[in-house]
Amino acid sequence: MSLVSITLISIVFLSLLPHTPKAYGPLNYACCVKYTRTPLPFGVIAGFIEQSSLEVCRIDAIIFITQKNKKICASIEDQWVRAxxxxxxSxxxxxxxxxxxxLTTAGPNSVIQTNTTNSP
Known part of the structure; x- marks a missing residue:
């Protein structure tokens, strides 16, 4: 076999191998690229995550997670977000x-002592 044939076969073989996602970072990580300005009703919010522009994404954001597991991007600058x-x-x-x-409440078998002296 010639060197060209071996090279071509090697290239085809290597292109069929799956690429390692670790080399490209977390591919399943979705960044907020814009904010919603529409306030969310508090009853639908299940939690939140903070996104920092100092990490993977380009903007700072609060990502609210709804009870239906939907992610809503919002700006910390908005009053409704801070509220x-x-x-x-709280x-x-x-x-x-x-x-x-x-954790600090006494159990059913604990003895609780109280001060029973009467003050005049």
Whole structure:
């Protein structure tokens, strides 16, 4: 076989191999490229993710995830976005407080001592 034949066969064979996606970064990562200006009702928001322009994507954004797993891009500069984030953070804080209360509450077999002295 000639060198040209071997080269052509090698090129065809290598082009049939699947390319490694790790070499190109996370291909399934979708970046926000524009914002919605329409406020979302708070009841449809299930959570959020922060997108930073310092990472893979070009703009800073808040990505709201709806209860139907739809992703909505919004700007942190919008008042409705800041209000929604504040509401979500307060819900998280309440859940964390409830969880810590459950951890510190005495169980059914615990003895709770109280001060029963009467003050004049």
């Amino acid at each position: 929604a984030l504040a509401h979500l953070r 819900k998280i804080a309440k859940l964390e407080n409830k969880a810590s209360l459950r």
